[in-house]
Amino acid sequence: MSNVDLEKLIKDSVRSLKPYSIENIRSEVKLHANESPFPPTKELYDLFAASLKKFPLNRYPDPDSKNLKESIAKRLGTKVDHLVIGNGSDEIILLLLQVFCMEEDTIIIPDPTFAMYAIISQSLGIKTKNIPLNSNWDFNASLLLEAAEKNKSRLIFLSYPNNPTGNCFSEAEVRKVIEQFEGIVVLDEAYYDFSKKSFISEIKNHNNLVILRSFSKIGLAAMRVGFGVANPLIIQEINKVRLPYNSNMLSQSFAEHLVNNFQVVQKQIDFILKERGRLVDELEKINSITVFPTDSNFILFKTERSADELFTHLIYNGILVRNLSSHPKLHNCLRVTVGTINENDRFISEVKAYAMGDE
Structure with a gap:
């Protein structure tokens, strides 16, 4: 039976690492990973399925x-x-x-x-x-x-x-x-x-x-x-x-x-850009929220109240975003990916409910 001291064999640079943290929490609405809210279209799936046989x-x-x-x-x-x-x-x-x-x-x-x-x-x-x-x-x-x-x-x-x-x-x-x-x-x-x-x-x-x-x-x-x-x-x-x-x-x-x-995907990108603008507008209406300018498919925002509490409130209501508040320069900051209309509506509704204390 072997009893090798495995810790001694691990490189110092790896031993001191912390694994990349990914929020793997079950939720109905996933707005945390900067993915597209849309799967490939049926047109793309059909093309892929046809080639798959070969x-x-x-x-x-x-x-x-x-x-x-x-x-x-x-x-x-x-x-x-x-x-x-x-x-x-x-x-x-x-x-x-x-x-x-x-x-x-x-x-x-x-x-x-x-x-x-x-x-x-x-x-x-x-x-x-x-x-x-x-x-x-x-x-x-x-x-x-x-x-x-x-x-x-x-x-x-x-x-x-x-x-x-x-x-x-x-x-x-x-x-x-x-x-x-x-x-x-x-x-x-x-x-x-x-x-x-x-x-x-x-x-x-x-x-x-x-x-x-x-x-x-x-x-x-x-x-x-x-x-x-x-x-x-x-x-x-x-x-x-x-x-x-x-x-x-x-x-x-x-x-x-x-x-x-790509023209099929471009329609989805155009939708995301339109929804991004709507999300920014809705978040900016909330007095306790500061929204940062974005060129991406996600929005970084800061809350005057506890980001940890808002994050927990959203999870409780089936919505997962990215909590960045542990970073010294991102205190009370959260990041939300632009989702579908329904996903974005649910997110905005819950952020407003939390901001008004209507939990």
Whole structure:
């Protein structure tokens, strides 16, 4: 019988990690994960079902996701050798860190931002330097660049729009970072479809720029498909550490159908944008609520009363949002994903009920 001291075998950088926290609470209305409230349309399901019959499921998938990359390249007006497909964009974050950073290196990230940049970095023994955002949830490029130089950083991650604040950073400040940083700038454009703001056209001018995109916000969260766009040399190096067959056959096919029939998805995006405006208007009518500007499919808001209490009230009434109030800069802040009309109506009704003390 073995009695190995397993704790001693675990890397220090992993032992000190806390798992990424996901609210896995049963609820009727899920407005916490920034997913689309709509499944793929029947049209897309039918296309997928027809192709499913042809899949040789006993065979490995295309290791290069060739058909999907060709569809994406055509839609973006880029070339296949500028693309890499990931098992979600999180995988590409991991691959970039593996390619460009050594243990004890330091990456630069704004604060607050997407938690996975720091979590994945720490798991690899890579440090993070957080640059606090100002009251408008923006950053000063000079301070960021100064920190990068001081820490001899090779990578800067910028979520654009930023999660969890929802806004796009100043275009001028982002451009300054891209132009002046002598390392890799990763712009995570997971929420691009709701902002239509992008630096993807700058890749031809800046060989240090990487753009990340995701299918998770536009209806395919369950399929876990993301992609990166970058200089071919960067893509070449990523492919050296990318695991073979990292994207399964079903995910590749469904994502390809979505790209080739994007007009169907665009109608859903347009609806989400319209509902986003309505949600903002309704929240702004509540005196105890402060709503922050958003370019995403979610809204960050602050309550004068306890965010923990409002969060609990919503759960009690079958509604799950994201409670961010444990972050020092997000005290009493909650994040709500734009849902269907009925979901949004229920959410607004319960927030108003709580604000009026009518519980």
